[in-house]
Amino acid sequence: MTAVLRARALGKQYRRRWALQNCNLNIPAGRVVGLVGPNGAGKSTLLNLASGMLTPTAGTIEVCGGRPAADAGQLTKVGFVAQDAPVYTGLSVADHLAFGRRLNPAWNDDIARDRITALGLDPKQKAGKLSGGQRAQLALTLGIAKQPELLILDEPVAALDPLARREFMQNLMESVAEQEMSVILSSHLVSDVERTCDYLVVLVDSRVQVAGNMDDLLATHYRLIGPRRDLDTLPAELHVISASHTDKQSTLLVRTEAPVHDPSWTVSSLTLEDLVLAYMHESANTAVRPKLEVLR
Amino acid sequence: MIRLTWRQFQASAVGLFGALAVLVALLGATGAGLADEYDTGLTACTTAGGDCQVFIENFADDHSATFLGVMAAMLLLPALIGLFWGAPLIARELESGTLRLVWNQSITRGRWFAVKLTLTGLATVVAAGALAWVVNWWSTPVDKSMAKDFARMDPLMFGTRGIVVVGYAAFAFALGVVVGMLARKTLAAMAITLAVFVGLQIAMPILVRPHLAPAISTTVAVTEDNAADTQLSNGTTLLISARPADKGAWILADYTVDPSGKRVESITLPASATQPGGACAPGKGRGSCLELVADMGYRQVLEYQPSGRYWGFQWGETGIYLGLALGLAGFCSWWVRRRLS
Numbered sequence: 001m002t003a004v005l006r007a008r009a010l011g012k013q014y015r016r017r018w019a020l021q022n023c024n025l026n027i028p029a030g031r032v033v034g035l036v037g038p039n040g041a042g043k044s045t046l047l048n049l050a051s052g053m054l055t056p057t058a059g060t061i062e063v064c065g066g067r068p069a070a071d072a073g074q075l076t077k078v079g080f081v082a083q084d085a086p087v088y089t090g091l092s093v094a095d096h097l098a099f100g101r102r103l104n105p106a107w108n109d110d111i112a113r114d115r116i117t118a119l120g121l122d123p124k125q126k127a128g129k130l131s132g133g134q135r136a137q138l139a140l141t142l143g144i145a146k147q148p149e150l151l152i153l154d155e156p157v158a159a160l161d162p163l164a165r166r167e168f169m170q171n172l173m174e175s176v177a178e179q180e181m182s183v184i185l186s187s188h189l190v191s192d193v194e195r196t197c198d199y200l201v202v203l204v205d206s207r208v209q210v211a212g213n214m215d216d217l218l219a220t221h222y223r224l225i226g227p228r229r230d231l232d233t234l235p236a237e238l239h240v241i242s243a244s245h246t247d248k249q250s251t252l253l254v255r256t257e258a259p260v261h262d263p264s265w266t267v268s269s270l271t272l273e274d275l276v277l278a279y280m281h282e283s284a285n286t287a288v289r290p291k292l293e294v295l296r
Numbered sequence: 297m298i299r300l301t302w303r304q305f306q307a308s309a310v311g312l313f314g315a316l317a318v319l320v321a322l323l324g325a326t327g328a329g330l331a332d333e334y335d336t337g338l339t340a341c342t343t344a345g346g347d348c349q350v351f352i353e354n355f356a357d358d359h360s361a362t363f364l365g366v367m368a369a370m371l372l373l374p375a376l377i378g379l380f381w382g383a384p385l386i387a388r389e390l391e392s393g394t395l396r397l398v399w400n401q402s403i404t405r406g407r408w409f410a411v412k413l414t415l416t417g418l419a420t421v422v423a424a425g426a427l428a429w430v431v432n433w434w435s436t437p438v439d440k441s442m443a444k445d446f447a448r449m450d451p452l453m454f455g456t457r458g459i460v461v462v463g464y465a466a467f468a469f470a471l472g473v474v475v476g477m478l479a480r481k482t483l484a485a486m487a488i489t490l491a492v493f494v495g496l497q498i499a500m501p502i503l504v505r506p507h508l509a510p511a512i513s514t515t516v517a518v519t520e521d522n523a524a525d526t527q528l529s530n531g532t533t534l535l536i537s538a539r540p541a542d543k544g545a546w547i548l549a550d551y552t553v554d555p556s557g558k559r560v561e562s563i564t565l566p567a568s569a570t571q572p573g574g575a576c577a578p579g580k581g582r583g584s585c586l587e588l589v590a591d592m593g594y595r596q597v598l599e600y601q602p603s604g605r606y607w608g609f610q611w612g613e614t615g616i617y618l619g620l621a622l623g624l625a626g627f628c629s630w631w632v633r634r635r636l637s
Contacts (some may be wrong), residue, residue, distance in 0.1 A: 051398055054637045072402050080400040086393030091303055099300040103401035139397070146401070 012056035085139035089128025133164030206241025334437035382472020424465035449546030463617030544603030555593030
């Protein structure tokens with residue numbers, strides 16, 4: 001399987017602070033990847049490194065087989081919709097499509113115009129007069145009509161209301177299905193990625209906590225509830241991600257490849273939200289832990 | 297990219313070129329008449345056999361307002377270009393985040409910057425060149441009538457005629473671009489650009505231009521012919537200034553030395569000189585007084601840049617500013633490709 005994004009010991013430092021540290025990722029092509037994590041976790045930094053807007057302080061990153069933004073050919077392969085979907089406020093919607101057409105060799109004008117029509121945008125409207133949702137859609141249209149191999153979206157729906165949010169995501173998924181492109185999108189809300197993504201990367205405190213197929217992740221994580229017991233007595237194949245105890249009872253979130261047979265536990269599966277929150281919580285409690293990667 | 301650059305540049309280009317067009321049209325409409333008026337006036341007073349000084353002074357008076365207006369336009373244009381074309385070129389894209397939009401089209405940063413810089417830079421040179429050309433043509437007769445007060449090499453005249461304004465404008469533009477790129481805020485970049493540019497424009501004639509070529513230095517006895525100003529105070533203290541025969545020269549130093557060659561602030565006359573019948577007595581005319589001073593051994597030291605160096609200096613200074621502008625553009629291009637994010 002070819003990797004659409006490959007990061008090795010990738011790091012980015014701003015002055016004294018590391019925004020991203022020792023990041024190793026191998027994202028296969030053809031996926032819709034959800035990058036989740038709290039605000040300030042380094043999601044934007046990672047995506048800006050992947051689009052070549054930033055250069056790494058440490059390590060390497062390869063996107064679609066090349067260094068990000070190395071040359072015009074590389075730029076053609078990757079589309080990037082930056083946070084807050086910047087557009088030229090003084091230019092009309094049609095002007096945006098015109099420069100997209102001129103600046104991108106693989107530009108598909110039919111897709112662009114169809115999308116603008118479907119969204120009900122007036123081509124003569126100045127981009128500065130569009131609503132937040134419309135602006136995000138315009139930026140997405142530019143990204144999609146460019147027909148990249150990989151489309152990166154940095155918090156594309158953060159500023160949108162729930163309805164526009166859903167509409168945007170649906171719209172994106174339809175285009176992805178038609179064009180067979182890989183997508184990486186970030187969000188600080190699990191619900192945004194739950195319905196649309198099939199691959200998950202959790203980034204907390206400038207480190208990758210977990211990365212893998214959504215289905216695999218859900219199939220290997222469980223919640224165990226049982227009588228209170230010491231964590232040291234657990235079998236070795238159970239990796240405890242979080243644990244909480246009352247006087248009589250222990251609740252554990254664990255990762256394991258093998259089924260849990262111990263009858264003293266009540267075993268239940270996790271929702272994606274539980275899973276992500278568990279990893280965020282873990283990171284908050286323990287200072288440095290070796291990162292976990294699930295690749296099957 | 298050319299089209300996008302133009303669409304972004306359009307508003308500010310139309311604004312400045314519009315104002316420039318009005319000014320050029322105004323000067324163009326009046327220039328020919330002005331030259332005619334000056335020539336016929338001179339011919340008339342010469343054939344009448346009279347002194348043309350009265351006509352020249354009247355002519356200068358009549359047109360002093362436009363003369364100063366044109367001078368202001370020439371001083372302002374480079375600053376305006378730096379502020380409104382240079383500073384926002386990158387700063388506005390940084391501010392609005394559109395850099396992240398345009399840098400993700402299939403065009404490299406280097407190319408993006410080269411197109412923007414070249415197009416706006418060319419507009420800068422065209423605007424400054426056009427204004428300079430029209431002003432040089434229009435102001436020829438007025439400058440002649442003003443020659444007594446505004447020498448050709450005088451800093452104010454030198455900086456607002458000839459070709460230097462093209463160099464100033466190119467430099468101000470490049471300065472604005474670099475400051476905008478580093479400050480990342482349009483408004484702050486405009487303020488810094490203005491401050492730096494004005495500072496440099498003041499420093500240039502004080503620190504650099506006098507040394508473009510070694511100044512000519514002469515020590516002369518002051519006579520009725522070369523005296524500029526004489527001033528007698530406290531009865532016996534005489535202050536003298538002189539000027540070289542070259543009326544267009546830029547005088548850098550003008551001071552009196554005593555017979556031993558030491559610099560003195562003023563000359564103390566013998567009491568007898570100012571008494572009735574003395575060489576410097578009131579109503580005697582300054583010729584005899586200057587003769588007395590020369591006999592006492594006082595001389596005047598004059599240092600100046602002669603008007604013959606005008607075009608050499610014009611090209612030299614234009615070259616300096618264009619060189620600085622190119623250096624800034626090169627730095628900017630490097631920074632955009634390697635450091636900017």
